[in-house]
Amino acid sequence: MSFPIHRLRRLRRSEGLRRLVRETHVRVGDLIAPIFLCDGEGQRQEIPSMPGIYRYSVDAAVEEAKLLYSLKIPAVLLFGVPHERRKDGVGKEAWASDGLVQKALRAMHEQVPGLVLIADTCFCEYTEHGHCGVLNAGKEVQNDRTLENLALTAVSQARSGADLVAPSGMMDGAVQAIRTALDTQGFTDVGIMAYSAKYASAFYGPFRDAADSTPSFGDRRQYQMDFHNIREAVRETELDVEEGADIVMVKPALAYLDVIRAVRESVHVPLAAYNVSGEFSMVKAAAKRGWIDEKRTALEITTGIKRAGADLIITYWAKDLATWLEELPAEPADKKKEAAEAAKRATKVVPAEAPKPPKPPKAPPQAGT
Numbered sequence: 001m002s003f004p005i006h007r008l009r010r011l012r013r014s015e016g017l018r019r020l021v022r023e024t025h026v027r028v029g030d031l032i033a034p035i036f037l038c039d040g041e042g043q044r045q046e047i048p049s050m051p052g053i054y055r056y057s058v059d060a061a062v063e064e065a066k067l068l069y070s071l072k073i074p075a076v077l078l079f080g081v082p083h084e085r086r087k088d089g090v091g092k093e094a095w096a097s098d099g100l101v102q103k104a105l106r107a108m109h110e111q112v113p114g115l116v117l118i119a120d121t122c123f124c125e126y127t128e129h130g131h132c133g134v135l136n137a138g139k140e141v142q143n144d145r146t147l148e149n150l151a152l153t154a155v156s157q158a159r160s161g162a163d164l165v166a167p168s169g170m171m172d173g174a175v176q177a178i179r180t181a182l183d184t185q186g187f188t189d190v191g192i193m194a195y196s197a198k199y200a201s202a203f204y205g206p207f208r209d210a211a212d213s214t215p216s217f218g219d220r221r222q223y224q225m226d227f228h229n230i231r232e233a234v235r236e237t238e239l240d241v242e243e244g245a246d247i248v249m250v251k252p253a254l255a256y257l258d259v260i261r262a263v264r265e266s267v268h269v270p271l272a273a274y275n276v277s278g279e280f281s282m283v284k285a286a287a288k289r290g291w292i293d294e295k296r297t298a299l300e301i302t303t304g305i306k307r308a309g310a311d312l313i314i315t316y317w318a319k320d321l322a323t324w325l326e327e328l329p330a331e332p333a334d335k336k337k338e339a340a341e342a343a344k345r346a347t348k349v350v351p352a353e354a355p356k357p358p359k360p361p362k363a364p365p366q367a368g369t
């Protein structure tokens with residue numbers, strides 16, 4: 001028998017009960033905070049399309065990393081955004097030993113020991129054309145030529161202190177090329193977090209503003225995945241696991257929760273989900289207008305990503321979440337408020353029979369509702 005024996009509302013009656021039976025938890029330990037690096041010293045430039053997110057010069061980024069570590073965030077993901085004049089056709093700056101990511105890795109490795117350092121391994125922030133690899137005469141990204149440069153970049157990042165390298169360019173064979181290069185150079189302990197199922201997505205818009213990496217022509221649909229597909233995402237992740245990925249990723253997250261679930265069920269390595277810039281900025285923009293509650297929305301989104309099956313979440317809310325996740329919902333205060341309001345209502349003299357307001361005229365049915 002179901003009702004009246006079973007009443008699911010019993011366990012929803014108080015915050016304490018709800019907490020006891022909660023099925024999914026986002027923990028600070030699940031979070032990876034992206035950090036954008038720029039040239040200069042003492043720089044902290046707010047990114048217009050991503051309120052509250054900055055580009056930091058290396059010295060300032062180290063301070064930010066210390067703060068994140070003190071908030072118990074276990075890992076950062078580093079993106080270099082070098083000055084225009086250091087960009088070229090292939091993105092050589094990506095593997096320069098004095099590149100922004102390399103410098104930040106060395107400084108953080110020394111000054112924030114214990115923080116897991118992940119380096120984004122891609123070229124779009126380093127090429128003049130903004131594509132993620134080497135172009136051929138027909139202006140297409142050449143897969144196998146790009147692999148050679150990915151190997152150079154990963155080794156250079158490993159040498160600078162990266163715990164994990166994170167190839168995000170969706171080149172075929174990237175994981176294998178990087179694994180072989182790292183092992184040959186003696187970096188057998190440096191891991192690979194592969195952006196395995198990375199879709200060509202409109203949700204990257206604000207990031208491209210942050211990373212100055214909008215392609216100067218065309219788009220990335222020849223290498224990033226078509227968002228209509230899910231089986232292909234499973235194949236991409238399976239191949240990356242075979243090639244030696246230690247962690248796989250689905251990106252973006254919010255419109256791809258089904259993909260996260262499918263991948264979770266088909267591979268047995270940790271799964272990261274990238275809660276990308278557009279997913280962040282659209283909430284920020286709506287919150288600014290008072291249309292949505294940022295904190296509650298961020299908690300709901302990140303919990304949804306975990307519930308879908310992600311183990312790790314890369315998110316621009318990492319720092320805020322470190323605080324928000326520790327807070328308890330303000331239930332006692334709500335109760336007090338409720339009681340006060342009830343008392344107020346009780347003292348008001350309500351006419352025994354309030355006149356009924358006239359019925360509004362019936363609105364015609366609207367299309368689409």
Ligand code: PBG
Nearest residue numbers: 122124168203204207276277278
């Ligand atoms: C490419 C890269 C991108 C993001 C991370 N790495 C953008 C792209 O493919 O255009 C997007 C991250 C975000 O939107 O938050 N190296």
